[in-house]
Amino acid sequence: MKPLLVFLVSTAWAFTRGQYYYQELMNYLENRMLAIEDRMELWNEQTHRYHSELKEFKKLTAETMNALGKDHSLLLKDLEGAAARVDHVEREMDYLETQTAPRACANKADKVLEQGAWSVEESRTDEEEEEDWEEVRARVSDCVDILSSIRSVKILKRVGSPKGMWIRDPRSSKVYVFNGTRGHSIYQFSSVLDFSSSPGVNHSRQIQLPSVWMGPGSTVYNGYLYYIQQEAGTEVQVVKYDLLSGSVTDTAMFPVESHAPVYTLNPETTADLAADDEGLWLLYANSDSEPNINLAKMDPATLDIEEMWDTRCPRENAEAAFIVCGTVYVVYNTRLASRSRVQCVFDVNDMVLSEEAPLLYFPRRYGAHASLKYSPEEKQLYAWDDGYQILYRLTMKRKLLV
Structure with a gap:
């Protein structure tokens, strides 16, 4: 009878101890999951902020490129006009040189x-x-x-x-x-x-x-x-x-x-x-x-x-x-x-x-x-x-x- 009692007590002790370790493991896993969720939430917030900033930057870039394109077109027109004027001046210089060139x-x-x-x-x-x-x-x-x-x-x-x-x-x-x-x-x-x-x-x-x-x-x-x-x-x-x-x-x-x-x-x-x-x-x-x-x-x-x-x-x-x-x-x-x-x-x-x-x-x-x-x-x-x-x-x- 005594050995049986010892066996039952040992079994109960082992079961209680196993439940304690299992509960600790569950608590640890739950804490880790909460930490991961917090990080994921933070990452989502940062991603959303970065996405908003990127959209704003893209908008500013598009506006700047449009402005540069307009400035480039105006500059190109000015350069074409200047080239035409330079060619006209050179033709006039060639004519004057043939008419009044020094000896x-x-x-x-x-x-x-x-x-x-x-x-x-x-x-x-x-x-x-x-x-x-x-x-x-x-x-x-x-x-x-x-x-x-x-x-x-x-x-x-x-x-x-x-x-x-x-x-x-x-x-x-x-x-x-x-x-x-x-x-x-x-x-x-x-x-x-x-x-x-x-x-x-x-x-x-x-x-x-x-x-x-x-x-x-x-x-x-x-x-x-x-x-x-x-x-x-x-x-x-x-x-x-x-x-x-x-x-x-x-x-x-x-x-x-x-x-x-x-x-x-x-x-x-x-x-x-x-x-x-x-x-x-x-x-x-x-x-x-x-x-x-x-x-x-x-x-x-x-x-x-x-x-x-x-x-x-x-x-x-x-x-x-x-x-x-x-x-x-x-x-x-x-x-x-x-x-x-x-x-x-x-x-x-x-x-x-x-x-x-x-x-x-x-x-x-x-x-x-x-x-x-x-x-x-x-x-x-x-x-x-x-x-x-x-x-x-x-x-x-x-x-x-x-």
């Missing part, structure tokens, strides 16, 4: 008159007339064209580096592109149309030259490429390259004491080769201390220097130059690129009157010309301006040599 810095002793405008102002002796006729017979250029104006401008495309050069070979109509200021290769296109329609210079025939070309001062003449070469530690050379056979046919040492740039605004141009109706020319600077641009007439077959001149055209603020009928036209600008202008003219025959030397302004474009190459057959310039390839069609007038 270019041509040689005072020049003696070329426009046809129909020549008159004898003073009597001459027979000896003076004979001397004048002697000068005419000994003149370097027989061409009678002088630049009158820029007739039209065509922006062909933009491809390549900010500085470079492009030119058309009149014999084959092929176009050659020199991208950058130096390199081993050039790019050939079959025509100007092919070049304008191409997506880039890489979609063309690439010609690997035997040496590095330096600066945008190359030219093409009678099927030959003439370019400037300067290897490390060596003298500057003029190289004649046969575009048909793909070989160098001749080289000549550069006739200067130092490697001074010919144009201060384009220091990469150590020398500038040009071709016109009269042949091959070389523009260069004798030294860093030399203030003026020098000119040399070259034999295109042998690269011999036939004659040399001091053009009296300053190198300072010069950006490029081109030659038409033996007359050098130097184009000037400013350090902060502005309007390019022909401000100095030099004729190898010393026969361009100061009054007749045109001071021409190029239409305002992008920056400054890295190169200007004249095509005698087309009477136009192939220009490279801040990566843009531009064609300037020129108007010529005839002159009488007296």
